[in-house]
Amino acid sequence: MGDEAVQSTNDDASQCKRFAVQKGYWKDPYIQYLVRSGDRRAPEINRGYFARVRGIKVLLDQFLEKTKCSCQVVNFGAGFDTLFWKLKDENKLPDIIVDFDFRAVTSRKCQYVKVRPPLLDQVKAVSGSEAVQIENAELHSPKYHIMWADLRNTSQIESKLRGIDNFDFSKPTVFITECVLVYLQPDKSSELIKWAAESFANSVFINYEQVHMSDKFGQVMVSNLRGRRCELEGIAPCQDLDTQKLRFVSNGFDDAVALEMGEVYRYLPADEVHRVERLEFLDETELLNQLLQHYCLCWAWKDKDQIVTEAVIAL
Numbered sequence: 001m002g003d004e005a006v007q008s009t010n011d012d013a014s015q016c017k018r019f020a021v022q023k024g025y026w027k028d029p030y031i032q033y034l035v036r037s038g039d040r041r042a043p044e045i046n047r048g049y050f051a052r053v054r055g056i057k058v059l060l061d062q063f064l065e066k067t068k069c070s071c072q073v074v075n076f077g078a079g080f081d082t083l084f085w086k087l088k089d090e091n092k093l094p095d096i097i098v099d100f101d102f103r104a105v106t107s108r109k110c111q112y113v114k115v116r117p118p119l120l121d122q123v124k125a126v127s128g129s130e131a132v133q134i135e136n137a138e139l140h141s142p143k144y145h146i147m148w149a150d151l152r153n154t155s156q157i158e159s160k161l162r163g164i165d166n167f168d169f170s171k172p173t174v175f176i177t178e179c180v181l182v183y184l185q186p187d188k189s190s191e192l193i194k195w196a197a198e199s200f201a202n203s204v205f206i207n208y209e210q211v212h213m214s215d216k217f218g219q220v221m222v223s224n225l226r227g228r229r230c231e232l233e234g235i236a237p238c239q240d241l242d243t244q245k246l247r248f249v250s251n252g253f254d255d256a257v258a259l260e261m262g263e264v265y266r267y268l269p270a271d272e273v274h275r276v277e278r279l280e281f282l283d284e285t286e287l288l289n290q291l292l293q294h295y296c297l298c299w300a301w302k303d304k305d306q307i308v309t310e311a312v313i314a315l
């Protein structure tokens, strides 16, 4: 799968998110400024996105709470994720958030931020008197950075992070890969994970992506994607929950937990689940269950100073 096709997966993910937001699955007043309204999505897809977005947020919130926001978030393959704006509205901004993606993607995101006041004003609001710089397809401000890099090139990532004045490799740091590693060859995703483990002594790596890809339903998912010229190069570690955990533990993380999304769904706040289940009629719960079984949330940690484990050990 070429880099352009990989980049276009961001358009699909952000359109699905925008559609689910419009339907009322969760609140995100910012996504409308980054992506146009797309086609209608099936209720199962909307519920799947709800579980994905809420599952990651529940873990991240625990980490932010335990570290009292004295931490950093690095979002690899962030696409048009609106995490910075959501955390700002919730008064939960960490010391620094860095979004990484291909230049073609960061260029568009930066351009939208530059020309859309609802996005830019929020970045300015936390920048004090320091200017927000948007140039060369990157955004730099004291708390929020959008930067381009190829995730297959860890020295590029490292040098970009070292270029941020107050970025601190010894501070508790959360890495997020939301539907991203599956697009990297397994040796390249391993390299990225290993670099993160070796460079940060106190960190959590949150990964959301496909699992059980070799069973019947998984094979159908893979061949449907292939039919849309979307070859998942990083499918090998998506075999089962153990292979998902192993990729972190064998590359330097202390330990890891992996849960199917069906299980994550059951841990989500009951009142919210009850509310979203009444938004749209679902006549095929079997399909939803199959979908939820074929995605997982895996989180791994390195905890030299005993700061992070407690924050993420359980959902």
Ligand SMILES: C[S@@+](CC[C@H](N)C(=O)[O-])C[C@H]1O[C@@H](n2cnc3c(N)ncnc32)[C@H](O)[C@@H]1O
Residues within 6 Å of the ligand: 006, 007, 008, 009, 010, 013, 014, 076, 077, 078, 079, 080, 081, 100, 101, 102, 105, 149, 150, 151, 152, 177, 178, 179, 180, 183, 184
């Ligand atoms: C399916 S999208 C997910 C976007 C976002 N994480 C979300 O869940 O809404 C995958 C993203 O990973 C990015 N990506 C994949 N491989 C990459 C690489 N080698 N370097 C930089 N970005 C990459 C793509 O450009 C795309 O934005």
